[in-house]
Each structure stands twice: as structure tokens, then as C-alpha cells.
Amino acid sequence: MEKPVNNNIAKLDAEGLSLKSVSLWQITWRRLFRRKSAIVGLVILGGLVLIALTADWIAPYDPIAVLIDVEDVRVRQAPCIHLFGCPEDQPQHIMGIDGNVRDEFSRVLYGSRYSLFIGFATVGFAIVVGTFLGAMAGYLGGWMDNVIMRVMDVLLAFPSLLLAIAIVSVLGPGLTNALLAIGIVSVPAYARVVRASVLSVREMDFVSASRAVGGSTLYILFGRILPNALTPLIVQGTLGIATAILDAAALSFLGLGAQPPLPEWGSMVGAERNQVFTAPHLVFYPGLAIMLTVLAFNLLGDGLRDALDPRLGHVSG
Amino acid sequence: MKQKLFLLMSLMVLVSMLLVSCGGATEAATEAATEAPTEAATEAPVEAYDGMVSEAPNCDYGGEFLRIEAVDEYTVQFTLCYPDPAFPSKIAFTAFAILPSEYVEASGGAGDLLTHPIGTGPYMVADWVRGEQLVLTRFDGYWGDAALTPTLVFRWSTESAQRVLELQAGTVDGIDNPGPGDFAVIQADPGLQLVARPALNIFYIGFNNTYPPFDDERVRQAIAMSIDRQRIVDNFYPVGSEVASHFTPCAIPNGCVGEAWYTFDPEAGRALLADAGYPDGFTTSIFFRDVVRGYLPQVSNVAQDIQAQLLENLNIDAQVVSMESGAFLDAADSGQLDGLHLLGWGADYPDQTNFLDYHFGSGSSNQFGEKWPDIYENLAAGAQLADDAARAPYYEAANNAIRQHVPMIPVAHGGSATAYDAAAVGAHASPLGNEYFAVMEVPGQDTFVWMQNAEPISLFCADETDGESLRACEQVTEALLAYEVGGTAVKPSLAERCEANADLTVWTCYLRQGVQFHDGTTLDANDVVLSFTLQWDANHPLHVGNTGAFTYFTSLFGGFLNADE
Numbered sequence: 001m002e003k004p005v006n007n008n009i010a011k012l013d014a015e016g017l018s019l020k021s022v023s024l025w026q027i028t029w030r031r032l033f034r035r036k037s038a039i040v041g042l043v044i045l046g047g048l049v050l051i052a053l054t055a056d057w058i059a060p061y062d063p064i065a066v067l068i069d070v071e072d073v074r075v076r077q078a079p080c081i082h083l084f085g086c087p088e089d090q091p092q093h094i095m096g097i098d099g100n101v102r103d104e105f106s107r108v109l110y111g112s113r114y115s116l117f118i119g120f121a122t123v124g125f126a127i128v129v130g131t132f133l134g135a136m137a138g139y140l141g142g143w144m145d146n147v148i149m150r151v152m153d154v155l156l157a158f159p160s161l162l163l164a165i166a167i168v169s170v171l172g173p174g175l176t177n178a179l180l181a182i183g184i185v186s187v188p189a190y191a192r193v194v195r196a197s198v199l200s201v202r203e204m205d206f207v208s209a210s211r212a213v214g215g216s217t218l219y220i221l222f223g224r225i226l227p228n229a230l231t232p233l234i235v236q237g238t239l240g241i242a243t244a245i246l247d248a249a250a251l252s253f254l255g256l257g258a259q260p261p262l263p264e265w266g267s268m269v270g271a272e273r274n275q276v277f278t279a280p281h282l283v284f285y286p287g288l289a290i291m292l293t294v295l296a297f298n299l300l301g302d303g304l305r306d307a308l309d310p311r312l313g314h315v316s317g
Numbered sequence: 318m319k320q321k322l323f324l325l326m327s328l329m330v331l332v333s334m335l336l337v338s339c340g341g342a343t344e345a346a347t348e349a350a351t352e353a354p355t356e357a358a359t360e361a362p363v364e365a366y367d368g369m370v371s372e373a374p375n376c377d378y379g380g381e382f383l384r385i386e387a388v389d390e391y392t393v394q395f396t397l398c399y400p401d402p403a404f405p406s407k408i409a410f411t412a413f414a415i416l417p418s419e420y421v422e423a424s425g426g427a428g429d430l431l432t433h434p435i436g437t438g439p440y441m442v443a444d445w446v447r448g449e450q451l452v453l454t455r456f457d458g459y460w461g462d463a464a465l466t467p468t469l470v471f472r473w474s475t476e477s478a479q480r481v482l483e484l485q486a487g488t489v490d491g492i493d494n495p496g497p498g499d500f501a502v503i504q505a506d507p508g509l510q511l512v513a514r515p516a517l518n519i520f521y522i523g524f525n526n527t528y529p530p531f532d533d534e535r536v537r538q539a540i541a542m543s544i545d546r547q548r549i550v551d552n553f554y555p556v557g558s559e560v561a562s563h564f565t566p567c568a569i570p571n572g573c574v575g576e577a578w579y580t581f582d583p584e585a586g587r588a589l590l591a592d593a594g595y596p597d598g599f600t601t602s603i604f605f606r607d608v609v610r611g612y613l614p615q616v617s618n619v620a621q622d623i624q625a626q627l628l629e630n631l632n633i634d635a636q637v638v639s640m641e642s643g644a645f646l647d648a649a650d651s652g653q654l655d656g657l658h659l660l661g662w663g664a665d666y667p668d669q670t671n672f673l674d675y676h677f678g679s680g681s682s683n684q685f686g687e688k689w690p691d692i693y694e695n696l697a698a699g700a701q702l703a704d705d706a707a708r709a710p711y712y713e714a715a716n717n718a719i720r721q722h723v724p725m726i727p728v729a730h731g732g733s734a735t736a737y738d739a740a741a742v743g744a745h746a747s748p749l750g751n752e753y754f755a756v757m758e759v760p761g762q763d764t765f766v767w768m769q770n771a772e773p774i775s776l777f778c779a780d781e782t783d784g785e786s787l788r789a790c791e792q793v794t795e796a797l798l799a800y801e802v803g804g805t806a807v808k809p810s811l812a813e814r815c816e817a818n819a820d821l822t823v824w825t826c827y828l829r830q831g832v833q834f835h836d837g838t839t840l841d842a843n844d845v846v847l848s849f850t851l852q853w854d855a856n857h858p859l860h861v862g863n864t865g866a867f868t869y870f871t872s873l874f875g876g877f878l879n880a881d882e
Contacts, residue, residue: 064625066622066625066629068548068552068622069548075552075553075618076498099615099617099618100618100621100622100625101552173638173639255607255639259636259637259638260617260620260621260624260637261621261624261625271617271618273476273478274476274477274478274496274498275478275496275498276478277478277481277482277499277502278496278498278499278502279498
């Protein structure tokens with residue numbers, strides 16, 4: 001089968017002198033790198049991924065090891081950094097000691113694993129389910145479309161966090177259930193986006209051509225239409241990761257998500273919320289980590305949206 | 318015609334059944350009624366007193382009361398099935414407050430009674446905005462010293478940081494349970510005062526012996542040896558707390574007789590656990606409710622430390638499970654928690670019976686599963702003696718049996734505190750947790766705002782067990798006797814004195830005369846009899862309450878009359 005026409009775009013390069021064929025992804029990358037905010041997002045995200053991958057080596061302590069009787073430290077001790085004048089004979093704890101006498105820095109580092117995992121897992125789940133439902137609704141239409149989209153409308157009618165809390169309350173608290181809950185509440189957004197793209201793509205000539213040569217429904221839907229309806233999904237997904245991480249942190253803050261002693265940022269903030277005046281470092285650092293992660297995904301998502309939008313093609317940057 | 322006759326007959330049968338069920342009371346009423354006219358005829362103005370009597374047919378029902386009788390307008394006599402030296406301490410407790418019989422009957426035993434109780438206390442309920450605040454106003458007809466501040470407001474927040482912040486901001490005048498980290502902050506603040514509350518409580522790790530592997534005594538003992546309790550107290554409790562050597566604090570007579578608790582020895586614990594068939598540990602859960610109490614100021618941290626210790630010392634992989642407070646208590650009481658559970662107890666009155674009998678007596682709940690005869694038999698024997706020295710051997714045996722069977726691991730007697738505006742007069746912390754606000758004021762203010770951990774559940778405290786409810790009731794209603802302000806000694810209240818016969822089975826209380834309820838009615842002996850009977854008699858039409866459990870009555874006085882078994 002021939003490749004769909006709009007996957008290759010003929011484009012003038014920066015000098016506008018020569019014509020050559022450039023793929024959509026190359027263009028996207030190029031446009032993305034022209035936006036400083038997107039680069040900042042990418043850099044933060046890269047750092048986070050690096051930290052998550054290498055936490056075993058760069059974390060000075062086991063994140064759930066209790067240091068009572070191991071070192072001479074107090075509950076909720078303030079940060080001790082040798083570089084900034086903390087006496088050398090005291091053990092160094094860059095972000096201090098938490099309420100259970102564990103090294104806060106190691107916990108924050110390991111927390112990146114959970115947040116990234118939560119973000120990708122929930123959005124992955126939502127994209128798979130949402131794409132399937134949206135594609136079915138958009139391509140098949142009729143009563144199928146009606147049933148699926150009305151169910152999605154019902155789900156969208158609830159504030160997402162409240163619905164997630166309700167689901168977790170039924171399933172029982174825990175990281176897996178929180179993931180599932182956030183995944184479920186994110187599905188409608190993806191279903192809608194995919195349905196809208198499918199509706200517009202399915203009337204295009206290359207689809208009609210496939211249909212004319214006798215392609216099966218499944219092939220046309222998943223082989224022809226979906227690959228060409230992906231761009232809005234990528235934008236939605238990147239921004240959705242930020243929301244998912246925030247929602248998961250909120251659930252954990254409320255004690256419904258990750259259970260202790262897992263070093264999840266939301267639950268770390270929640271556990272020490274009453275010490276916000278006496279031990280601010282225990283709320284500040286995990287909070288900052290959540291903020292940076294969400295910011296990174298938002299910046300990247302914004303950049304991607306602009307880069308992938310054909311209407312903004314030449315003006316962006 | 319025939320139908321009407323049948324209706325009439327059945328009506329009469331119903332009425333007679335009702336009469337029988339009311340039992341002694343109506344009998345006595347008719348007796349008194351027949352006597353009344355003759356007396357009235359001879360000595361004109363003195364009306365004979367129509368005194369109520371409640372009576373059990375015999376003591377076989379298992380409870381403590383045999384007969385409660387209003388001898389005359391100001392005398393009530395309690396006849397008990399067995400001697401009870403702690404009787405004055407028990408009837409001084411908030412749950413046994415005296416309510417006006419007319420009001421209780423009109424409310425049907427629930428309804429208004431739960432939200433707007435009428436009592437004799439220095440404050441009366443003005444307005445209770447659920448979820449927000451409870452406003453009490455001074456009762457001007459109070460028999461004792463009138464409250465210093467005209468308006469008392471109860472507020473609540475589960476967040477200790479918010480309580481401290483509001484106190485610092487001056488929006489409240491007193492708070493309960495500042496977080497352990499805030500003790501130093503409050504002491505350093507010249508505008509505030511911290512009042513330490515004596516550690517008359519216990520925090521324990523409970524087991525239910527009907528669920529494996531906790532049905533094996535060796536497993537419970539192994540865990541008891543392998544929890545470093547000193548480490549928990551050192552790291553997670555404020556100053557003034559101590560490691561528990563026994564379930565009951567030593568300040569209570571006979572509280573810590575018998576062998577002290579196991580010393581921390583994880584080696585021995587591991588050996589014992591291997592002996593029981595779990596050399597590699599097992600998986601279980603640690604259940605707790607995420608609410609701060611004086612005995613457990615940092616719930617989640619302690620739960621996580623116990624989790625870490627179990628894993629490190631015994632390779633027991635425990636999951637921590639935080640539950641909603643009410644659901645947790647229900648599950649614990651009905652014996653549904655199949656792992657370890659973290660709970661505690663604060664003294665209601667300073668006697669061993671309040672600690673041991675409530676938890677391990679024959680009338681206790683299923684919290685720890687099957688009960689041990691060598692514990693509850695000793696408790697039953699000890700409860701009937703008056704002399705502390707004579708009771709000691711029984712409590713020693715009971716404490717040793719508890720140490721052997723390990724229904725729970727006593728961890729700490731937690732020091733807690735209240736904090737007030739530095740200008741507050743009469744600021745105190747009660748070891749029983751029932752601070753008395755009638756003696757407090759901030760000069761120049763006509764409102765005193767108190768902020769506690771949680772909202773009262775209801776204000777009919779006969780059917781509540783939560784300290785946050787009891788404290789609010791304490792301002793509004795009064796019992797026959799009372800505890801001295803900020804202490805544990807029993808002092809007269811609605812009764813000027815209560816006297817016992819030689820073997821402590823008949824207690825006669827002489828009521829204060831001219832005491833007014835908030836609704837203007839006057840206290841008499843019948844109010845006392847009804848207030849006790851509606852709790853005692855499970856068949857009583859007013860035996861309704863909030864949940865109908867009347868937990869304190871059964872645990873302190875053995876059981877209900879006419880209880881369905």
C-alpha cells in the first residue's frame with residue numbers, strides 16, 4: 001500500500017532556497033527546538049528521567065531505611081549541607097530528615113520514579129482505552145457513537161478528582177487503584193479527541209481509496225485512519241500526563257493513593273502537612289518536585305501543540 | 318359487634334402487657350397513690366412523693382444493678398448485686414448525667430436529646446451548626462458558681478497545625494493537643510501558655526486471637542518482644558510521655574502490679590516466631606485511624622515505624638491501612654480487624670476497672686477475640702473489693718495473665734497538652750480529658766472559643782464514647798458526683814453525698830435541693846431513676862439513644878436488664 005500523502009510534507013527549508021521532502025516528525029522536532037519554553041520542559045523532563053533511572057546510584061540512602069540508631073539524627077531534622085557550613089562531623093542530609101527518620105533527599109529522588117510511572121501508566125491506559133472507544137464511535141457512528149459518547153459525557157460531568165476519589169473509595173486505597181481511577185477519569189478526554197479526528201480523517205480521499213480497493217473495516221480504521229489522527233492525541237497526552245501526576249499527588253495527599261512507606265511526593269507532603277511551620281523542608285522539597293514535573297510536562301505539551309499545528313507552521317518560533 | 322368486643326379485649330391485653338413491662342415502677346406508683354389520699358387527708362400540705370422504682374427480678378442477668386429506687390424527693394438508693402468500691406467514681410462519669418424526665422420522655426429517647434440536651438450544667442446549648450461550631454450560653458439559674466464567660470464556643474479541626482495557627486492568630490482562646498513539634502513553639506511564644514496533661518492513658522497494638530497467625534500465643538509474644546517501644550516513645554512522643562510497663566498507668570492504684578512488660582529482644586522474638594512455624598515471617602496489615610489523640614500524637618509515623626520494625630526484626634511484611642475513625646472503631650469492637658490495630662484509651666475515672674474491665678472483662682467487646690478466663694475472673698474478683706491492698710493480688714494475677722496471653726502490646730502513656738492564650742484565667746488540662754470551661758475566662762472578653770480535635774458526634778453522652786463528645790456534654794449536663802476540676806478526685810455535684818452500707822452493696826445518694834434544669838424544671842429523685850433506667854433496661858421505651866449501644870453502661874455496670882441474648 002502507498003503511504004498516505006500527508007505524512008510527507010514538502011516544505012521550504014529555512015533559507016527557502018531548495019525544496020526537499022521532510023517528514024512530519026522532523027518538522028515537529030525542528031519547530032519544537034525553536035521554542036525556548038519547550039526546551040526548558042524537555043531539559044527538566046530529561047533530568048527527571050535520568051534521576052528516576054539512576055536513583056539507585058545517586059541516592060545516598062535507601063528511601064525507606066529508618067536511620068534511628070544508625071546515625072545521630074533527630075526526627076524532622078533540618079537540612080545539613082557540608083558545603084553551606086554544616087559541621088563535617090554531622091552526616092550530610094541535603095533535604096533534612098523526615099518524620100520517620102529517613103533521608104528526605106533519597107525519598108525525593110526515588111519519588112520521581114513513582115510520579116513518572118504514574119503519569120505514563122495512567123495516560124497510556126487512558127490513550128489505549130480512549131482511542132479504541134473514540135475510534136469505534138467516530139468510524140462506526142450510529143447508535144454505537146451515541147452510546148459511547150453519552151457514557152463519556154456522563155463521566156465528564158463529574159469533576160475528575162471527585163470521581164477518582166469515589167472510585168478509589170470503592171476499590172480501596174492503594175497506588176494501583178489510584179492509577180486505575182485516574183486512568184478511568186481521563187478516558188473521556190482522549191475518546192473525544194480521537195473521535196473528532198477520526199470524523200474528519202475518514203472522509204479524506206486516501207481513506208476512500210483504501211475502501212475502494214476493498215480494505216477491511218479494521219484495517220482502514222487502525223491502519224489508515226488512526227495513524228493520521230494521532231497529532232492531537234500526542235498533545236492531549238503530554239498535557240494529560242501533567243494532570244495525571246497532579247491528580248495522583250492529590251489522591252496520595254488525601255491518603256488514598258500510594259501507601260506508606262512508599263516515597264511518593266503527594267503522600268510525603270500529606271504526611272507532613274501539620275509540620276509546615278516547624279519543619280517546612282519536608283513539605284517544600286516534595287512540593288517543589290511535583291511543581292517542576294508538572295511544569296515540565298505542561299511546557300512540553302504547549303510546545304508540541306504549537307509544533308504539531310499546521311496552521312501555526314511558519315509563524316511559530 | 319363481635320369485632321368490637323375482640324378489639325376491646327386485645328386492647329386490654331395490650332394495656333396489661335404494658336403495665337407488666339413497666340414492672341416495679343407502676344406497682345410502686347399505684348402503692349404510693351393508694352397511700353397518698355389518707356396522708357393528704359390528715360396532714361394537709363405535704364404531698365407524698367410518687368417515687369419511681371426500677372428493679373431486676375434477680376441478679377442472674379449478669380449486671381451490677383439490682384434495684385434503683387427514689388426513696389423520697391431527694392434520696393435515691395442503688396442496690397447492687399455485688400460490692401463496688403468504684404461506684405462513686407463510676408456515677409461521676411459524664412455518661413451518667415441526670416436529665417429531666419419530662420424532657421427525656423417528650424424527646425422519645427433520641428431526636429432533640431441528641432442535639433439539644435437539657436441538663437443542670439453551667440452552660441446550655443444555644444446553637445449547634447453541624448460542621449462548624451457549637452455555641453453554648455451561660456445558664457443563669459445554675460446552682461453552683463456561675464460560669465465566668467457568658468458565651469462558650471466549641472470549634473474543631475483535625476489538623477494540629479491549624480489549631481496552633483488559630484491560637485496564635487487569636488481567633489481561638491484555647492486548643493487541645495498541639496502537635497509534638499509545636500510544644501516548643503508555644504512555650505517560646507510569650508502570648509501563649511502550654512498546660513501539660515498528665516499521661517493517664519495508654520497506646521497499644523492490639524491483636525484479635527481468632528485470626529491466624531495471631532491465634533498462636535507464641536506469635537503474639539514474639540511480636541511483643543520485637544517491638545522497640547523505647548524507640549517509638551523517644552522519636553514520636555512529646556516530653557512527659559513514658560514507655561508503658563503495664564496496660565494501666567502506674568498513677569492508678571494497682572495499675573502496674575505484676576511483672577513488667579517484655580524487654581526488647583528481637584533475637585528471642587525471632588526464635589519464638591520460628592518455633593510457632595513462621596521462621597520467614599508472614600504478611601499482615603496494620604490498621605489505624607488517622608486521628609490524633611493524647612495517647613497517639615503522630616499516628617501515621619508510629620504506624621510506619623512499627624511497620625519498619627516488624628520487617629526488620631521479624632521479617633513480617635505489614636501493610637499500613639488508614640481507616641475512617643467511626644468505621645475503624647466499629648470494626649475493632651466487632652472483631653473484624655484481622656491484623657494488628659493501633660488504638661488507645663484515656664482514663665474516664667481513675668480506677669483499674671476503667672482500664673482492664675473495659676477491655677478484658679467478661680462484658681468487653683470482641684476487640685481481642687476470645688476472652689481469657691484467667692484474666693477476667695481475676696478482674697471480677699478484684700472489682701468487688703474496696704481495699705487497694707486486698708485488690709492487689711488479683712490485679713497482679715490479671716496483669717501477669719495479660720503479659721502471658723498478649724491480647725495487645727502496651728506501648729506508651731502519651732503526654733499531651735492543652736494550650737491557651739496567655740491571658741486566660743483558669744486554664745487547665747484535665748487528666749481525664751474533660752476540661753471545665755466555666756472556670757475559664759480571658760479578661761475583657763465575653764466569648765471563650767475552644768478548639769478541639771473533632772466535632773462531637775452527639776450531645777447525648779450516655780450513648781457516646783468519644784472524648785470529643787464527652788467534653789462538650791461535661792459543660793451542659795451533670796452527674797450525681799463530679800471529678801474535681803483538672804483532677805481525678807470525686808466531689809459532690811447533684812448529690813450532696815453518696816453513702817454506702819458496710820458491704821458496699823447499697824449506695825444512698827442525697828440530692829442537692831432546688832437544682833434547676835435549663836428548662837426551668839426542678840431536679841428530683843425520679844429524674845435520677847429515669848436517667849439510669851433508660852440506659853439499664855433494654856426494653857425501656859426510652860432506651861433509644863444515638864446508636865442504642867450505651868457502651869459505657871454495659872462496660873462499667875456489666876450488662877443491660879432484659880437484654881436480648
